Amino acid sequence: MLEKRIIVCLDVREGKTTKGIKFRGNVDIGDPVEMARSYYHGGVDELVFYDITASSEQRSVMLDVVAEVARQIFVPFSVGGGIATVDQMRRVLLAGAEKVSVNSQAVKDPLIIDQGAAAFGNQCVVLGMDVQADHEMPSGYRVVINGGRTPTDRDALQWALEAVDRGAGEIVLNSIDADGTTSGYDCRVTRLISEAVSVPVVASGGAGTPQHVAEVLRDGAADAALVASMVHYGSYSIADIKRYLAAEGIAVRLDGLV
Amino acid sequence: MSVGIVDYEAGNLKSVETALLALGARIVVADRPEVLLKADRLIFPGVGDAAAAMRVLKARGLDQAIVQFVNSGRPVLGICLGSQVVLDASEENGAVCLGLVAGIARRFAPDSGLKIPHMGWNQVEPTADHYLFSAIPPGASFYFVHSYYPQPQDSAAVIGCTDYGVRFTAALSQGNLAAVQFHPEKSGRYGLQMLQNFLQCRA
Structure with a gap:
């Protein structure tokens, strides 16, 4: 049976992770490669790196991070943040990532999805989307871009369906309302999108406890759950989350837990 | 001992390469028949479209070289699209x-x-006793990304199965040729163990 994935998200700025302040264990604080190694050995199923670097010359630092991660961890990982061209996608994939994720740029120029899927296959192209509850939209949710600061006129459900039609192989769905609250994922929008599209949906935003993760995998019909603060700040380990899920009857990979 | 990795522009070979390097293997990128045929063992990876893959293999003469390599009796491991082609x-x-x-x-x-x-x-x-599964517990998890799956005609070729709506062949073998639908290079320590098993199998 296909197992639900637990994915750790690392925000990287100028080669350092930005949420690594109280990271547990004997690792270099804020070093994304060390953090990735630690999560890999702790049983994580997948990793996501978001490059929140502003300038283009610092993007090569991110490619170095990607290449080093690829040398040291042997689970899939994706890279996103500011990717706007097929050439940028190629560089990230050649550095060793399995997938690239596009978000605001895809809203501005949806053809990047078609071009990426044609060049590398649908399985390599992830659509990241930030959504906000808005009763004026047909599905009740609006797509927002630029890290949630800029509303668009796109409906969340329509955009998800269009992106999959264009070739997105997976969707990472982030609720701006829930993000940073640690009071739980938005299960409603997750279920809405996950049941409507043919590709896997990764829930993001709001995780604070293993119970929240269980809720979004079950009630939100998510295929995978993204976690960040709850593991970065040492409140829970990957093993804590997975053992809780297994006890709740949710199929997860228990190999390699420490 | 050198391990050839068939390079035919079908997806990213990088992750297979890095996993083999981490295991200490000496690798050769086999993008031409004469290079491919000199390797001691061969890994045949790939993601993407089977028809497109066959076109590139034929255009480079790699299709005949792979068949010749398999017939020579040296160990071959297909991965993902490699298990279908x-x-x-x-x-x-x-x-x-x-x-x-x-x-x-x-x-x-x-x-x-x-x-x-x-x-x-x-x-x-595992549905058969095969070297690929040495030191790997039955029912261990591996990472999959695919829309098609191999269905060998002879059930004797099936060595491992997985359930996804249907029970399908996740690993197959015939003589010196073995192939897996999943990605051992992205499947954590048991995936690395499987690649190690391939590197150490008796030729």
Whole structure:
């Protein structure tokens, strides 16, 4: 049976992770490669790196991070943040990532999805989307871009369906309302999108406890759950989350837990 | 001992390369028949479209070289698309494949209600005693990303199965040729163990 994935998200700025302040264990604080190694050995199923670097010359630092991660961890990982061209996608994939994720740029120029899927296959192209509850939209949710600061006129459900039609192989769905609250994922929008599209949906935003993760995998019909603060700040380990899920009857990979 | 990795522009070879380097293997990128045929063992990876893969293999003469390599008795491991292209044919765009193992690659039924591609970790049950599964517990999970799966004609070629709506062949073997539908290079320590088993198998 296909197992639900637990994915750790690392925000990287100028080669350092930005949420690594109280990271547990004997690792270099804020070093994304060390953090990735630690999560890999702790049983994580997948990793996501978001490059929140502003300038283009610092993007090569991110490619170095990607290449080093690829040398040291042997689970899939994706890279996103500011990717706007097929050439940028190629560089990230050649550095060793399995997938690239596009978000605001895809809203501005949806053809990047078609071009990426044609060049590398649908399985390599992830659509990241930030959504906000808005009763004026047909599905009740609006797509927002630029890290949630800029509303668009796109409906969340329509955009998800269009992106999959264009070739997105997976969707990472982030609720701006829930993000940073640690009071739980938005299960409603997750279920809405996950049941409507043919590709896997990764829930993001709001995780604070293993119970929240269980809720979004079950009630939100998510295929995978993204976690960040709850593991970065040492409140829970990957093993804590997975053992809780297994006890709740949710199929997860228990190999390699420490 | 050198391990050739078949390079035919079907997806990213990087992760297979890095995993083998981490295991201390000496690798050779086999993008031409004469390079491929000099290797001691061969890994045949790939993601993407079976028909497109066959076109590139033929254009470079690699299709005949792979068949010749398999017939020479040296160990060969197919990965992902590599486990489908060794069959007679694929349902994907009607591709005619290498015909090394009798069978075809089938598409997961789109009306099954399951998401396609089958993406993520799933358990593999060994159905035969095969060196690939040495030191790996039965039912260990491996990472999959695919929409088609291999279906060998002869059940004796099946060495491991996985459930995703249907019970499908996740690992197959015939003589010196073995192939897996999942990605051992991205399947954590048991995936690395499987690659190690391939590197250490008796030629």
